[in-house]
Amino acid sequence: GAVVSQHPSWVICKSGTSVKIECRSLDFQATTMFWYRQFPKQSLMLMATSNEGSKATYEQGVEKDKFLINHASLTLSTLTVTSAHPEDSSFYICSALAGSDNEQFFGPGTRLTVL
Amino acid sequence: GQQLNQSPQSMFIQEGEDVSMNCTSSSIFNTWLWYKQDPGEGPVLLIALYKAGELTSNGRLTAQFGITRKDSFLNISASIPSDVGIYFCAGQRTNAGKSTFGDGTTLTVKP
Numbered sequence: 026g027a028v029v030s031q032h033p034s035w036v037i038c039k040s041g042t043s044v045k046i047e048c049r050s051l052d053f054q055a056t057t058m059f060w061y062r063q064f065p066k067q068s069l070m071l072m073a074t075s076n077e078g079s080k081a082t083y084e085q086g087v088e089k090d091k092f093l094i095n096h097a098s099l100t101l102s103t104l105t106v107t108s109a110h111p112e113d114s115s116f117y118i119c120s121a122l123a124g125s126d127n128e129q130f131f132g133p134g135t136r137l138t139v140l
Numbered sequence: 141g142q143q144l145n146q147s148p149q150s151m152f153i154q155e156g157e158d159v160s161m162n163c164t165s166s167s168i169f170n171t172w173l174w175y176k177q178d179p180g181e182g183p184v185l186l187i188a189l190y191k192a193g194e195l196t197s198n199g200r201l202t203a204q205f206g207i208t209r210k211d212s213f214l215n216i217s218a219s220i221p222s223d224v225g226i227y228f229c230a231g232q233r234t235n236a237g238k239s240t241f242g243d244g245t246t247l248t249v250k251p
Binding site (some may be wrong): 130 | 173175180181182183184185188194235236237238239240241242243244
């Protein structure tokens with residue numbers, strides 16, 4: 026099946042700094058990727074839809090200036106958490122659509138801890 | 141907010157027992173999906189359902205797409221310790237891939 030990777034797998038940063046998370050489709054091209062956030066013992070909440078070559082579409086309540094998304098190529102989308110604060114600490118998961126069925130393949134997630 | 145109600149929230153069962161979990165929604169979905177998530181990892185697709193009434197199996201797993209298109213269930217037969225994890229249902233309204241997830245069912249299997 027299609028493989029999606031994320032980098033880094035975990036990151037610890039100081040409050041106020043920015044953190045960039047990469048999502049790559051390794052063996053296929055993806056015009057559409059999704060970014061989710063998952064707090065402990067909770068479900069996946071969709072943050073935004075990342076479209077190659079165009080602006081991301083953000084879900085209601087997600088600040089687009091705080092969570093910057095760039096989908097500059099068919100195999101890479103990046104999520105930058107700007108001026109991170111402790112409440113941004115979470116598990117961030119990306120997914121990419123592949124195939125004629127538009128099946129969604131998930132990355133392994135990135136654990137962000139903001140001190 | 142979350143539009144899918146998944147139950148039960150958690151299950152503790154003995155190895156070899158069968159398991160059943162379900163998802164309901166107040167609105168219609170055109171696709172139902174079931175995922176398993178292990179700790180610290182992303183979800184992995186178990187079964188995808190595309191048609192109302194569809195019953196699909198994947199090994200010991202069976203899932204059905206409800207006739208009303210507002211519900212789905214997942215059964216696991218003869219559970220084994222490696223079935224431990226969190227199971228999520230997800231619904232899609234279009235084929236654009238955007239999914240709404242249920243709150244998850246945490247499964248614990250005692251050997």
